[in-house]
Amino acid sequence: MHRRIIVPGALGAASLVLAIPASAAAPSPGAPGIGDPYYPAYGNGGYDVSHYDLRLKYQPATDRLEGTATILARTTADLSRFNLDFLLDVGEVRVNGAKASFAASGEQELEITPAKPLAKGAALTVVVRYSGVPSSKEAFGFTSWHRTPDGGVAANEPEAAAWWFPANDHPRDKATYDVSVQVPDGTQAISNGTLQSTSSRLGWTRWNWRSDKPQATYLATLAVGRFDLTTGTTESGIPVVNAYSKDLGADDGAARASVERTGEVADWLTGYFGPYPYNALGGYVPNTDTGYALETQTRPFYSPRQFAGGSNVSVVVHELAHQWYGDLVSVRGWKDIWINEGFARYAQWLWSEHEGEGTAQELADYTYASHPADDPFWTVRPGDPGPENQFDAAVYDRGALAVQALRNEIGDEDFFTVLKGWPARYAHGNASVADFQRYAEEVSGKPLAALFDTWLFQPSKPATPAARTASRAPASDTPAQPRSWRRITATNDVHEH
Numbered sequence: 001m002h003r004r005i006i007v008p009g010a011l012g013a014a015s016l017v018l019a020i021p022a023s024a025a026a027p028s029p030g031a032p033g034i035g036d037p038y039y040p041a042y043g044n045g046g047y048d049v050s051h052y053d054l055r056l057k058y059q060p061a062t063d064r065l066e067g068t069a070t071i072l073a074r075t076t077a078d079l080s081r082f083n084l085d086f087l088l089d090v091g092e093v094r095v096n097g098a099k100a101s102f103a104a105s106g107e108q109e110l111e112i113t114p115a116k117p118l119a120k121g122a123a124l125t126v127v128v129r130y131s132g133v134p135s136s137k138e139a140f141g142f143t144s145w146h147r148t149p150d151g152g153v154a155a156n157e158p159e160a161a162a163w164w165f166p167a168n169d170h171p172r173d174k175a176t177y178d179v180s181v182q183v184p185d186g187t188q189a190i191s192n193g194t195l196q197s198t199s200s201r202l203g204w205t206r207w208n209w210r211s212d213k214p215q216a217t218y219l220a221t222l223a224v225g226r227f228d229l230t231t232g233t234t235e236s237g238i239p240v241v242n243a244y245s246k247d248l249g250a251d252d253g254a255a256r257a258s259v260e261r262t263g264e265v266a267d268w269l270t271g272y273f274g275p276y277p278y279n280a281l282g283g284y285v286p287n288t289d290t291g292y293a294l295e296t297q298t299r300p301f302y303s304p305r306q307f308a309g310g311s312n313v314s315v316v317v318h319e320l321a322h323q324w325y326g327d328l329v330s331v332r333g334w335k336d337i338w339i340n341e342g343f344a345r346y347a348q349w350l351w352s353e354h355e356g357e358g359t360a361q362e363l364a365d366y367t368y369a370s371h372p373a374d375d376p377f378w379t380v381r382p383g384d385p386g387p388e389n390q391f392d393a394a395v396y397d398r399g400a401l402a403v404q405a406l407r408n409e410i411g412d413e414d415f416f417t418v419l420k421g422w423p424a425r426y427a428h429g430n431a432s433v434a435d436f437q438r439y440a441e442e443v444s445g446k447p448l449a450a451l452f453d454t455w456l457f458q459p460s461k462p463a464t465p466a467a468r469t470a471s472r473a474p475a476s477d478t479p480a481q482p483r484s485w486r487r488i489t490a491t492n493d494v495h496e497h
Helices: 010-021 249-259 264-275 313-321 338-354 360-370 393-410 412-424 433-444 449-459 485-489
Strands: 049-058 064-075 079-085 091-095 101-106 108-114 121-134 145-146 151-154 175-184 189-190 195-203 202-213 224-226 227-233 239-247 280-284 329-331 427-431
Touching: 091 101, 091 108, 108 449, 175 189, 175 224, 175 427, 189 202, 189 227, 239 264, 264 280, 264 313, 264 393, 264 412, 280 393, 313 338, 313 433, 329 338, 329 412, 338 360, 338 393, 338 433, 338 485, 360 393, 393 412, 393 433, 393 449, 412 433, 433 449
Parallel strands: 049 175, 239 280, 329 427
Antiparallel strands: 049 064, 064 121, 079 108, 091 121, 101 108, 145 151, 151 224, 175 202, 189 224, 195 202, 227 239
């Protein structure tokens, strides 16, 4: 930041210096990134969003989206300008009611210059009117918008928002959402949270969804198409809304046989992770050709490919485990992805144990034995894998090995206290791997730096003595493959970018 004061003479300058506090500074542009070294352009600096109100109109036949986004925020610096992450065509921007100038820059930056500078700590209302064809837009060489035969879907990690609404696109800035979508009659619009209402007029139906708990931008989702909706409630009374494309073909039965168990699985997970943290639940399976699933908050996205081999409750367990580990407590930076994926994979191991198809210890033994010392698997460091390996299988499997190592080191009583206490400690916030280590040390009273370093940060296979903290089987033994192994490894591409 630069401050330049022009006054007529030294006496005037001295007077002004005395009159202006040393901390005063001229407003400056907010940063075009939030400061995550993995993705320097993602997110923005200078403000914090509290709520997104999105009023949209979507035409499936042409993939044209029109929208008005109203963003409620508060400035965290004196701003002359600020950025949003966005790709569609902008027609007008207003800041606190007044028209603002705007320009596109970089891969996905919308630079907004308000009519007047913004003071630090001030309430901020930004209205953006926009339109465009999401499937025609790319950033960094890819798209996060999935065109389907009957519509489109926004679901991807670590980014998806910029294809359908302007945002501060990083998990560090969570907000609540109202998403209202107008689509042709006979078409459904699926999003997060609770369905507040639907109404039809002149051939169009409006679907109104609300997420009333803080939600990261990549966890916000939109799916428009022809869906069959099912409803129910969990044993604890949480309403469940599931949606299945009417064009799933041979995968339809397996998809329903899996996703319809969402309420059962969520209730089971509460025994390990604590109360379910939201007032809505469900899942949706659109007719996409993608291979991954994603923990979109309250209503995970599943691709049909997840069910091509038959029913797959394990992937449902994985995505629902993320509602605590990843959604309720989100990464501070994308390098902390182990807290999401290691624990979601470990939930699958616990489900295997629950189903009598192999204990968590047996799965740890088999995972360890399946990768010889020269396997590149061991060169990936789950505690800081780098953006190129963020969703590598090692982050999941070696990540789950680290969780089992922790369990064996501190014992079941402290381990399950940590498992349930962690989501409560950082509920609706963000945390890092270092935060998790400190919390586990606090609960167990044990120093854990060496264990975390061995299993999360060393680019090599732990030696046998260290390995036995995760695998108690003798090194010469070849463990039998647990019955759940193939089903679990079939979900290794759940977050394939």
